[in-house]
């Protein structure tokens with residue numbers, strides 16, 4: 001897998017490090033940058049709480065920047081006012097496979113001598129001004145969890161252009177906790193099962209999986225109380241297993257096919273929305289988006305989900321909170337609720353349509369019909385949403 005990824009990014013294999021999860025890659029990068037108590041890390045107020053956790057594990061402070069409703073990424077104009085003498089890093093996130101304007105972020109980072117880390121967990125396979133995502137800033141990390149561009153059940157990796165960082169990350173990789181036999185078997189079983197679950201079984205399967213993983217009965221993306229409090233779980237700093245590597249080596253070869261599929265599904269959704277006079281997601285000239293998820297804003301999300309559930313339509317719920325999936329006691333994660341009104345409003349109304357490989361022509365047509373039937377429940381634009389609520 002390391003070789004295949006190195007080939008994909010045209011880097012030396014020593015510049016790729018592999019982890020049990022993407023969040024572990026982020027933690028390793030922050031450690032390699034010597035992030036410590038009191039340091040501040042700038043990140044979008046529209047992310048997953050597992051991105052916030054590694055910052056808090058190191059005693060550093062997450063500083064959230066509101067998003068631009070057009071891009072779903074950090075509003076670049078708002079970054080400057082968040083920089084203090086303690087700022088060390090800007091986390092530039094690729095949200096739903098939609099690229100941020102990295103040159104603008106890098107300019108700000110240069111001005112204040114900050115490191116930019118690309119969070120490419122949603123963005124493998126896309127590009128920015130012709131450069132593959134993950135190769136624009138000094139260092140980047142990716143996830144290979146279930147819903148990601150290619151999956152090893154759970155998993156992650158880092159790519160470092162900077163040779164000092166690459167050396168440190170390679171040293172840490174050797175120190176990572178090794179997965180046990182139970183981990184290896186679980187990965188294999190889950191991968192085999194997921195491959196055989198069709199979109200029709202999406203809702204019962206996801207509910208069962210979420211219940212089992214919440215109760216620690218199965219290996220989930222998040223374990224125990226990781227989503228309740230920022231305390232580092234035992235054996236968090238774990239390396240990748242042999243089973244993940246074996247799966248990843250095969251899957252990475254198919255990634256272009258997977259991404260072409262996502263892009264073609266997204267084009268169908270674009271056409272549909274334009275017909276319905278709904279504004280599709282913004283596609284700038286500077287990026288080749290990969291559409292890991294296709295976002296839409298709905299008037300009543302709960303009702304929309306109930307309808308989807310009834311009609312057996314697969315819908316995603318990312319990001320239903322500025323620090324998904326946390327919906328209360330935000331201060332436990334240092335999130336100042338009320339300070340990022342755009343992200344907070346969008347996170348109350350967003351749903352995402354699937355673009356994954358399971359979405360075949362029949363399912364696509366069912367999703368399209370579902371959207372047409374329920375078009376009155378969809379906002380035509382972000383501005384319409386703001387005016388009406």
Ligand SMILES: Cc1ncc(COP(=O)(O)O)c(C=O)c1O
Pocket residue numbers: 021022023024047048050051093119121122142143144145154155156221
């Ligand atoms: C934006 C973002 N960054 C990082 C991660 C962490 O990835 P992983 O689940 O592999 O730890 C996620 C999780 O899905 C995410 O949504």
